[in-house]
Amino acid sequence: MIPLQLSEIATITGGTLHGEDVTVAGPAYVDSRTPVADGLFVAVVGERVDGHAYADGAHAVLGSRSTTAPTVVVADPVVALGVLARHVLDRLDTTVLALTGSQGKTGTKDYLAAVLRRLGGAETVVATAANNNNELGVPLTVLRADAGTRHLVVEMGARGVGHISYLCEIAPPRIAAVLNVGTAHVGEFGGREQIARAKGEIVEALPADGTAVLNADDPLVAPMATRTGAEVVTFGTSGDVRWHDVRLDARGRPGFVLEHAGESHPVQLRQSGLHQVHNAAAAAAMALAAGLPLAEVAAALGEADAASRWRMEVTERADGLVLVNDAYNANPDSMRAALEALVAIGRGDARRPRRTVAVLGEMRELGDEHDAAHRAVGAAAAELGVDVVVVVTEAARGIADGASGGAGEVIVTAGRDEAEAWVRQNAGPEDVVLVKASRGVALEGVAEAILEETTA
Secondary structure, eight states: OOOEEHHHHHHHHTOEEESOOOEEOSOEESOTTSOOTTOEEEOOBOSSOBGGGGOTTOSEEEESSOOSSOEEEOSOHHHHHHHHHHHHHHTSOOEEEEEEOSSOHHHHHHHHHHHHHHHHOGGGEEEOOTTOOSTTHHHHHHTTOOTTOOEEEEEOOOSSTTHHHHHHHHSOOSEEEEOOOOSTTHHHHTSHHHHHHHHTHHHHTOOTTSEEEEETTOTTTGGGGGGOSSEEEEESTTSSEEEEEEEEOTTOOEEEEEEETTEEEEEEOSSOSTHHHHHHHHHHHHHHHTTOOHHHHHHHHHHOOOOSTTSSEEEEOTTSOEEEEOTTOOOHHHHHHHHHHHHHHHTSOTTSOOEEEEEEOOOOSOGGGHHHHHHHHHHHHHHHTOSEEEEESGGGHHHHHHHTTSSSEEEEESSHHHHHHHHHHHOOTTEEEEEEOOGGGOTHHHHHHHHHOOOO
């Protein structure tokens, strides 16, 4: 963040300064457990926790009432944070690259940031941490930028129409991508058409000299070209940026040929899952829109390591068991992609095929689609030939119902502890185990416990 006096922040946000007029030189943050030196603690009043109660010892505070630390008091700290972020961004010479989609946002963001850092230097790129993509996460990301930031990569999520428009007011993009329109959060939106309406707000925010990057293969995304006056670049099997000759290695890591404008280069990714090709191609299209050459983009994609936790993390235990920890989140499309990766890893070495075990929990925020979506995931597991499906809690029983009748074994467990116990007692060196569910199910604990297990 560029250094600002707390009194300047008060003027920018329309607030009132209480206490010493200190200099804020560090980024803003909302978690008092991870304070930032010289940073700005944003005291948010939530349903269960009041951030003002944790302001003791903070260097400076943005809140709705005074605290023991120097504080700028405003009517709404979240709104004020957005105003501050936009003010700071307007003072920087940086290009904002924003992206949204029902799935793949974080993977694409990580690929894009890796490409930009390799070609421009790590210190010139700021990107969304984890999936901090809402009305708090976007301004917090912006306020990590400083005078040396040349590219700001911003992931944007939405829970309704108008949300992305608001985020684009905080961080106006010059390059914006819509990855796909799926069924994530369909219960909140009321249908895929409403999701498309909300996601398309990101290209409506582009200036005339900006670039919209759209998924040519998604029938709800491709028509968004009519919603912007900016240049349009597409990606997909039929897009301007496309891929062919896809192959998977023994760990399910895809290699392919990336093509644009008659030029092509091989890419070998380091992350598992066929869906990574889509993420990498979207990132490549955004990088090309930023003026980077295809050859260097392809090389950088091949060197990119996973940057976000619990997303297709493939680890081999000491005894040989392979764990795929994809526990960060889940929706119907990402569930199928993870199951495909599981099977690819299990069958990757023809000389030593592994038994495939999928430990799957509930997908949330699906509304009326909840039961049908879970049954479809189970059916996909049966279709793909997953050997064992371990369902975590009755809330996800639809997965078991969908998988029943297939050739594999289906187990329904009462909770995380029982699922973990089943894996401990039944999975071994010849198995590959996938762990996946929505964030609230917190299956990463099961994954971590599986890795701690060793053979006797």
